[in-house]
Amino acid sequence: MLNAIDKKLLNTVADLHDVPQGAYSIRKDGAGLSINSTDNIIVSQKKDRQGINVIVKPGTRNQSVHIPVIISLSGVKEVVYNTIDIGEDSDVLVVAGCGIHNSGSKESRHDGVHEIIVRKNAKIRYVEKHYGEGEGTGKRVLNPKTIVHVYEGGTADFEMIQIEGVDDTYRLTEAKLYKNATLTMTEKLMTHRDQEAKSDVIVELLGKNSSVKVISRSVAKGSSAQIFQPRVIAKAEGKGHVECDSIIMDNGKIRSVPEIWAEHPLAELTHEAAIGRIAGEQLIKLMSLGLTEEEAVKIVIEGFLR
Amino acid sequence: MTACHFSANIGTEIEDSVYGRRKQSMIRLEDISVKAVNGDSEIDILDNISVSFEEGKFYCITGPNGGGKTTFAKVIMGIIKPSSGKLYFNEKDITESDITERAKLGIGYAFQYPPKFKGLRVRDILKIAAGANGDMEHINRSLTNLGLNPEEYLDREIDGSLSGGEMKRIEIASVLLKQPNVIIFDEPEAGVDLWSFDELINVIKENHNKNGGITIVISHQERLLSTADEIVVICNGGVQKIGPAHKILPQIKSDICCKFRDVCRGDEDAECDR
Numbered sequence: 001m002l003n004a005i006d007k008k009l010l011n012t013v014a015d016l017h018d019v020p021q022g023a024y025s026i027r028k029d030g031a032g033l034s035i036n037s038t039d040n041i042i043v044s045q046k047k048d049r050q051g052i053n054v055i056v057k058p059g060t061r062n063q064s065v066h067i068p069v070i071i072s073l074s075g076v077k078e079v080v081y082n083t084i085d086i087g088e089d090s091d092v093l094v095v096a097g098c099g100i101h102n103s104g105s106k107e108s109r110h111d112g113v114h115e116i117i118v119r120k121n122a123k124i125r126y127v128e129k130h131y132g133e134g135e136g137t138g139k140r141v142l143n144p145k146t147i148v149h150v151y152e153g154g155t156a157d158f159e160m161i162q163i164e165g166v167d168d169t170y171r172l173t174e175a176k177l178y179k180n181a182t183l184t185m186t187e188k189l190m191t192h193r194d195q196e197a198k199s200d201v202i203v204e205l206l207g208k209n210s211s212v213k214v215i216s217r218s219v220a221k222g223s224s225a226q227i228f229q230p231r232v233i234a235k236a237e238g239k240g241h242v243e244c245d246s247i248i249m250d251n252g253k254i255r256s257v258p259e260i261w262a263e264h265p266l267a268e269l270t271h272e273a274a275i276g277r278i279a280g281e282q283l284i285k286l287m288s289l290g291l292t293e294e295e296a297v298k299i300v301i302e303g304f305l306r
Numbered sequence: 307m308t309a310c311h312f313s314a315n316i317g318t319e320i321e322d323s324v325y326g327r328r329k330q331s332m333i334r335l336e337d338i339s340v341k342a343v344n345g346d347s348e349i350d351i352l353d354n355i356s357v358s359f360e361e362g363k364f365y366c367i368t369g370p371n372g373g374g375k376t377t378f379a380k381v382i383m384g385i386i387k388p389s390s391g392k393l394y395f396n397e398k399d400i401t402e403s404d405i406t407e408r409a410k411l412g413i414g415y416a417f418q419y420p421p422k423f424k425g426l427r428v429r430d431i432l433k434i435a436a437g438a439n440g441d442m443e444h445i446n447r448s449l450t451n452l453g454l455n456p457e458e459y460l461d462r463e464i465d466g467s468l469s470g471g472e473m474k475r476i477e478i479a480s481v482l483l484k485q486p487n488v489i490i491f492d493e494p495e496a497g498v499d500l501w502s503f504d505e506l507i508n509v510i511k512e513n514h515n516k517n518g519g520i521t522i523v524i525s526h527q528e529r530l531l532s533t534a535d536e537i538v539v540i541c542n543g544g545v546q547k548i549g550p551a552h553k554i555l556p557q558i559k560s561d562i563c564c565k566f567r568d569v570c571r572g573d574e575d576a577e578c579d580r
């Protein structure tokens with residue numbers, strides 16, 4: 001059922017060595033491959049279009065659900081809609097992610113729309129890894145759209161990582177935060193060769209005491225290009241912070257446009273952005289401990305993107 | 307650069323302690339100069355320095371701010387390339403060796419201002435430093451010895467969140483873990499509180515006694531200088547004095563303590579009322 005390439009992709013994007021225990025859905029080459037629910041987490045195929053529903057019952061704690069997507073056939077293009085509903089007072093880990101192995105000449109592409117609803121006082125940690133590989137000339141394209149609603153007292157911790165092999169990506173993340181809701185979104189991105197990545201984040205603070213932190217860390221190598229446009233709009237008395245921090249190497253190009261926008265007099269918003277090369281002193285320090293320059297660069301970048 | 311106030315019999319000191327000896331030494335600098343471009347003019351940051359450091363000895367380098375001490379240390383580590391001169395390690399010419407090669411030969415340098423790293427943790431850098439013989443027990447002990455609780459610090463990032471004194475302690479721990487034969491500490495006491503100062507000296511001394519190589523400590527602290535086998539005074543880009551601590555220390559003190567030094571700038575012809 002799962003060949004060696006599939007297993008490697010699954011391991012990379014979801015830390016899975018095989019079909020997981022508990023609730024999961026594995027999608028492969030444009031179709032659902034395997035799906036499983038538990039008493040508290042119901043995973044099912046959508047009836048009207050491609051994609052799944054994940055319903056976490058209220059009060060579910062310390063459980064996780066894995067919903068990875070893998071594509072190992074060249075030329076697969078798919079649009080998938082997933083809805084993830086985290087019931088009141090629950091506390092769960094959701095591991096999403098997409099791995100593409102393209103050994104052919106045709107473009108392989110996954111456009112995933114995730115709608116995530118975090119109900120009253122619920123807590124979610126959401127980890128999404130994107131990865132591409134394959135010796136073919138066909139492009140590996142990922143365009144994820146994530147829509148998040150965090151209701152009263154909810155907490156969402158998002159980690160979105162794309163550090164290898166994706167040729168083209170356009171990510172759009174929209175979040176709405178209600179009273180006392182908290183969102184931390186960390187985005188980590190590395191591009192190589194002539195890859196292009198664009199990421200838009202739009203967070204709206206709609207309830208009193210809502211707060212958001214958007215952090216992006218990125219590395220652009222080769223002649224790759226990146227554009228970041230994170231925006232926080234405060235329509236209520238909330239707090240927001242946006243931070244973009246990038247390392248530029250070779251002939252990489254990076255454009256960072258953090259935006260803060262207050263429509264409430266008690267909103268508190270801050271942003272910071274930095275782009276620069278690896279500091280020479282960091283490399284010198286590591287080399288004086290016996291590393292070569294290449295090893296030192298690798299360590300600095302690994303740390304930066306951790 | 308601040309002016310130099312050390313004036314007494316420079317010539318003879320250098321004569322018998324540098325040129326006079328012809329013992330096998332571990333580190334030898336021969337006519338090392340470092341030039342830097344300053345606007346339109348070229349300045350000598352180090353000016354024709356020749357000096358040797360011998361195995362088993364504990365050295366302190368001192369001298370005024372901007373005198374060239376850090377530059378001198380960085381030349382030995384390979385961080386700064388001299389514009390002329392030669393550097394020998396156990397009589398092997400290492401002038402052209404890069405930092406990595408020198409680190410592998412057993413030269414180590416604890417930075418005056420350790421760099422910060424975003425995302426890299428204390429644990430990561432100490433593991434790199436310890437290399438193959440880097441079990442966690444060893445690493446934990448290196449932090450404890452420097453007054454840091456491993457549980458509290460191992461997972462901290464080496465970024466702006468660490469205090470100056472904490473950064474220095476971690477820096478020293480990393481170099482000690484690497485166990486170089488030739489080890490240079492650049493103002494290790496800077497930022498380290500009064501209460502920990504003796505501990506710090508002990509750690510450095512113990513390491514020296516155990517390892518038996520060359521220890522060079524750049525310092526302005528008399529308490530440290532007085533424990534040295536030899537003191538080297540670097541001033542205006544040159545080695546101005548070198549000799550046993552008991553001989554050099556009194557000379558430095560009489561110079562440094564003079565409250566008129568800013569007026570006379572150590573000029574030998576100035577009328578001295580002291």
Ligand SMILES: Nc1ncnc2c1ncn2[C@@H]1O[C@H](COP(=O)(O)OP(=O)(O)OP(=O)(O)O)[C@@H](O)[C@H]1O
Pocket residue numbers: 307342343344351369370371372373374375376377378418
């Ligand atoms: N790249 C450079 N270009 C120009 N001048 C430099 C450069 N690097 C160092 N210098 C100058 O060389 C001199 C020696 O600097 P160095 O850092 O070696 O002094 P130091 O003795 O370590 O001083 P301190 O006691 O303040 O640490 C200083 O005057 C400094 O300003």
Ligand SMILES: [Mg+2]
Pocket residue numbers: 375376377418492
């Ligand atoms: Mg210095």
